[in-house]
Amino acid sequence: MAEHTLDFKEQFEIPSGMKKWSLALIIIGILAFIIGLFTKGMGTNEEKAVFLGTLMYNTIFWTLVCNASMFFICATTLAMGGWQMTFRRVAEAISTLVPIFGIITLVILFYVIATGNHEIYHWLDSKQVAADEVLKGKSGFLNVKFFVIWSILAVGFWSLLGWRMRKISSQADAEPMDFNTGSAYLWKNTVTASLFIVWFALTIGSTLPWLWLMSLDAHWYSTMYSWYVFASSFVAGVALITLWVIYLKNKGYLEYTNQEHLHDLGKFIFAFSIFWTYLWFSQYMLIWYSNQPEETIYFKGRVQGPYKGIFFLNIIINFVCPLLILMKRSSKRNYTLMTFMAVLILFGHWIDFYQMVMPSVAKDHVTLSWFDFGILALFVGLMIHFVGRALASKPLIAKYNPFLKESIVHHT
Amino acid sequence: MHLKYESQLREPLVNGRKTYHDVTEEIIRPIEAKPGKLWYVGFYIAVALLLFGVYSVYRDVTYGIGQWNLNKTVGWGWDITNFVWWVGIGHAGTLISAILLLFRQGWRTGVNRAAEAMTIFAVMCAGQFPIFHMGRVWLAFFIMPYPNTRGPVWVNFNSPLLWDVFAISTYFTVSVLFWYSGLIPDMATVRDRAKTKLRKLLYGIAAFGWTGSTKHWQRIESLSLVLAGLATPLVLSVHTIVSTDFATSVIPGWHTTIFPPYFVAGAVFSGFAMTQSLLLVVRKVYHLEDYITIGHIEAMNKIIVLTGSIVGVAYLTELFMGWYSQSKYEGYTFWYSRANLFSPYGWSYWGMMTCNVLTPQIFWLRKARRNLFITFFISVLVNVGMWFERFVIIVTSIYRDYLPSSWSVYYSPTIWEIGFYLGTFGLFFTCFFLFSKYAPVIAVHEIKYVLKTTGESYKNEMGALEREPVEEFAHEYAH
Numbered sequence: 001m002a003e004h005t006l007d008f009k010e011q012f013e014i015p016s017g018m019k020k021w022s023l024a025l026i027i028i029g030i031l032a033f034i035i036g037l038f039t040k041g042m043g044t045n046e047e048k049a050v051f052l053g054t055l056m057y058n059t060i061f062w063t064l065v066c067n068a069s070m071f072f073i074c075a076t077t078l079a080m081g082g083w084q085m086t087f088r089r090v091a092e093a094i095s096t097l098v099p100i101f102g103i104i105t106l107v108i109l110f111y112v113i114a115t116g117n118h119e120i121y122h123w124l125d126s127k128q129v130a131a132d133e134v135l136k137g138k139s140g141f142l143n144v145k146f147f148v149i150w151s152i153l154a155v156g157f158w159s160l161l162g163w164r165m166r167k168i169s170s171q172a173d174a175e176p177m178d179f180n181t182g183s184a185y186l187w188k189n190t191v192t193a194s195l196f197i198v199w200f201a202l203t204i205g206s207t208l209p210w211l212w213l214m215s216l217d218a219h220w221y222s223t224m225y226s227w228y229v230f231a232s233s234f235v236a237g238v239a240l241i242t243l244w245v246i247y248l249k250n251k252g253y254l255e256y257t258n259q260e261h262l263h264d265l266g267k268f269i270f271a272f273s274i275f276w277t278y279l280w281f282s283q284y285m286l287i288w289y290s291n292q293p294e295e296t297i298y299f300k301g302r303v304q305g306p307y308k309g310i311f312f313l314n315i316i317i318n319f320v321c322p323l324l325i326l327m328k329r330s331s332k333r334n335y336t337l338m339t340f341m342a343v344l345i346l347f348g349h350w351i352d353f354y355q356m357v358m359p360s361v362a363k364d365h366v367t368l369s370w371f372d373f374g375i376l377a378l379f380v381g382l383m384i385h386f387v388g389r390a391l392a393s394k395p396l397i398a399k400y401n402p403f404l405k406e407s408i409v410h411h412t
Numbered sequence: 413m414h415l416k417y418e419s420q421l422r423e424p425l426v427n428g429r430k431t432y433h434d435v436t437e438e439i440i441r442p443i444e445a446k447p448g449k450l451w452y453v454g455f456y457i458a459v460a461l462l463l464f465g466v467y468s469v470y471r472d473v474t475y476g477i478g479q480w481n482l483n484k485t486v487g488w489g490w491d492i493t494n495f496v497w498w499v500g501i502g503h504a505g506t507l508i509s510a511i512l513l514l515f516r517q518g519w520r521t522g523v524n525r526a527a528e529a530m531t532i533f534a535v536m537c538a539g540q541f542p543i544f545h546m547g548r549v550w551l552a553f554f555i556m557p558y559p560n561t562r563g564p565v566w567v568n569f570n571s572p573l574l575w576d577v578f579a580i581s582t583y584f585t586v587s588v589l590f591w592y593s594g595l596i597p598d599m600a601t602v603r604d605r606a607k608t609k610l611r612k613l614l615y616g617i618a619a620f621g622w623t624g625s626t627k628h629w630q631r632i633e634s635l636s637l638v639l640a641g642l643a644t645p646l647v648l649s650v651h652t653i654v655s656t657d658f659a660t661s662v663i664p665g666w667h668t669t670i671f672p673p674y675f676v677a678g679a680v681f682s683g684f685a686m687t688q689s690l691l692l693v694v695r696k697v698y699h700l701e702d703y704i705t706i707g708h709i710e711a712m713n714k715i716i717v718l719t720g721s722i723v724g725v726a727y728l729t730e731l732f733m734g735w736y737s738q739s740k741y742e743g744y745t746f747w748y749s750r751a752n753l754f755s756p757y758g759w760s761y762w763g764m765m766t767c768n769v770l771t772p773q774i775f776w777l778r779k780a781r782r783n784l785f786i787t788f789f790i791s792v793l794v795n796v797g798m799w800f801e802r803f804v805i806i807v808t809s810i811y812r813d814y815l816p817s818s819w820s821v822y823y824s825p826t827i828w829e830i831g832f833y834l835g836t837f838g839l840f841f842t843c844f845f846l847f848s849k850y851a852p853v854i855a856v857h858e859i860k861y862v863l864k865t866t867g868e869s870y871k872n873e874m875g876a877l878e879r880e881p882v883e884e885f886a887h888e889y890a891h
Contacts, residue, residue, distance in 0.1 A: 078714075079515075080422070082419060083516075133738070134738040137735075137738040138736055138738060141736060176881075179420055179421070182419075182420075182421050183421060186421060194776070201721065201725055205725055206725055206728070206729055206732075210736075221733055221736055221737045222669045223668045223669050223670035223671075223726075223729050223730055223733050224669035224670045224673075225669075226729070227670065227673060255886075256886060267514070271514075274645075278648065278652075278672070278673070279672075279673060282652065282669060282671075282672040282673065283669045285656075286656070286659050286660060286667070286668075286669050286671070286672075287669065289656075289660040290660060290661065290662045290667050292662060292667075294739075399882055400882075402419055402421050403419050403421070404882060405417060405419065405877070405878075405882065405885050406417065406418060406419050408882070408885065408886050408889060409417050409889055412516075
């Protein structure tokens with residue numbers, strides 16, 4: 001054994017079971033995609049819109065959820081957090097998916113744009129826009145050029161800054177740091193993390209959800225919208241980190257990560273589920289209370305129309321369940337229960353993204369079918385495959401990170 | 413499992429190689445000594461302001477609020493602006509005690525006591541405005557829902573103004589309990605050191621018979637945890653509900669869904685600015701530089717730049733939606749009444765933008781965060797800016813309503829409106845001066861609790877742990 005090797009399993013090796021599973025999911029997903037393409041994608045305009053809409057909410061959901069990992073890293077870096085160091089590489093591995101899912105998102109969105117699919121984005125129909133004062137007025141923001149450029153920039157900078165954060169992280173594998181090198185290392189992290197956070201605020205915290213999602217209902221607007229999207233993707237992102245941490249723990253890795261860290265991840269899931277609910281409630285209540293038709297139109301189809309069931313399911317999974325189940329200290333320290341909750345929250349916010357997109361695309365009936373789950377399988381398969389590869393590409397712990405020891409003695 | 417360790421990269425939270433005894437001595441001493449001249453000067457100014465405020469309010473009650481310059485469309489002016497401003501300031505204390513406790517931010521121990529006291533006084537000031545705005549203040553008890561003989565005169569549960577009553581009174585109650593339960597062990601310390609009988613008696617009463625037994629400590633620990641749990645949602649709820657005072661309406665500039673979280677961020681922002689202004693003075697006057705260190709100030713400045721930027725994103729979001737909505741009324745409010753510098757109140761919008769969004773950005777620089785002069789200057793600017801924010805929201809949305817014939821003349825306050833505001837400053841500072849004279853401004857027992865992890869001398873001893881290879885360290889910890 002080389003001298004620098006630790007006496008615990010710090011190097012992840014992709015187990016054959018995982019390879020098989022991810023491959024199986026990807027194959028199922030591709031089959032679903034192909035069948036969907038021929039049954040829906042070639043059908044009527046409405047069927048086509050459902051086909052594309054389903055791809056859209058899946059890919060946007062997974063891109064934002066994976067990007068939430070990088071947000072988690074940068075936020076904890078700026079807050080000088082120490083507790084997350086024993087499992088930070090897990091979040092890093094998840095964030096490697098941002099460029100991959102980001103490009104898939106761009107391809108799908110640009111396909112929608114290029115084909116001028118106004119079943120999805122009404123503002124793409126130049127005739128309608130010319131006849132509609134409101135849409136005409138918005139065309140300074142809702143136009144193809146801006147959409148394309150801004151989307152590329154968004155994904156590009158998330159990927160670039162994320163790559164830089166991971167690169168800096170690798171430097172902590174090399175040699176011990178003293179006070180000075182440690183401070184310099186911290187400083188380097190801080191600079192990149194600040195840039196990421198600012199870019200994050202300018203994209204996910206504001207403009208991008210308006211562009212990608214809110215403009216599906218081109219007339220409708222809500223100032224809360226982007227923060228709501230952020231909350232939804234962030235809590236799901238923490239659930240994904242938790243799931244991977246538990247998986248690795250189960251396989252005998254991450255020796256220094258223990259119940260204390262799990263407990264804190266549980267608190268994060270609990271707290272941000274409540275935060276999501278807070279934003280959900282604030283947006284819904286204010287629109288309900290003032291009862292103006294141009295605003296209530298968004299919820300009309302969702303609460304009173306065919307999507308009623310999905311609407312309430314969303315709140316039950318994402319609010320009631322974490323509230324009742326994660327309130328207790330013991331449940332946040334229980335690996336089985338936390339696994340269940342992480343899966344539930346991920347599913348719940350996938351449903352949340354579903355209900356952000358599909359009721360605007362297919363107004364008269366719920367579209368949830370084998371196709372949605374097939375595409376979900378594709379993304380889960382890709383996620384498992386690429387996160388596994390990223391985890392195996394470096395040690396699971398940045399051995400010389402100046403805060404690693406704090407994370408080892410961490411207790412809640 | 414009892415390895416006390418913290419990275420050397422974190423600066424100590426208690427400077428100057430203190431022992432437990434030093435901590436007690438240095439924090440309690442100002443209570444036992446006669447206050448200095450400056451204290452008296454400040455105290456008398458505060459009392460004078462308070463008296464002027466009392467007189468202004470006396471006139472309000474006697475002659476009615478017609479002596480304010482509120483008019484046909486500007487039905488809320490300085491009064492509600494001041495109310496929201498003070499409530500916002502009253503957010504930092506409970507955020508520090510509850511939310512930062514949950515986030516395990518060690519630096520909160522140096523500043524929580526003073527910030528909590530400030531919170532309570534600020535909420536007291538805030539409450540005055542809506543109460544006296546009622547006009548017939550002797551009927552204020554009507555806001556309490558209870559079985560009565562007034563027939564149809566009954567509170568309106570649909571009104572956010574009533575939600576305010578519940579939210580703020582709950583918040584006030586929990587904040588007082590939280591603050592006071594933390595004070596009990598320190599009051600006992602003062603009692604045990606008392607030289608005179610009267611002092612012993614009074615602090616004895618204040619300490620509720622605290623003996624420092626394990627059982628007492630155990631109980632106070634569980635009590636703080638329960639109160640922290642209760643206080644956390646309250647930090648969010650109060651300003652959320654204050655925001656719904658505006659956002660549930662259909663007034664352009666008020667009705668916007670981002671209001672609740674953006675108000676909360678703004679409240680934390682202004683609360684920290686006020687904490688910063690006060691503590692910079694307190695640490696100097698009472699020589700507490702070792703306890704309220706530059707590190708503490710830097711941490712608070714980070715919160716200021718964070719919340720200031722969140723508020724900034726919210727301002728820009730609103731401005732954007734003012735255009736994006738393509739609603740003429742929204743557009744008029746945001747782009748004419750506010751963002752146009754040459755509109756009647758344009759100055760207040762740009763004052764707000766400058767003080768709240770632009771200037772705090774200087775705190776991205778570490779040097780600025782650690783500079784006392786800049787910190788003080790910016791903290792005052794933020795307080796001014798946050799006052800502007802409420803003024804902008806309230807007045808620019810209502811001075812021109814849908815019907816041009818009812819557009820009001822330029823609203824500016826009378827001396828009695830200003831007097832009421834100054835009076836709340838008097839109340840706030842009178843309370844704060846008394847607090848800083850009679851109670852420890854820093855939580856002595858909490859400082860002692862963190863001393864062995866973050867005290868300077870103890871940190872130096874941890875140097876050996878820092879150099880240990882990680883495997884050895886983990887091994888030692890596990891056994």
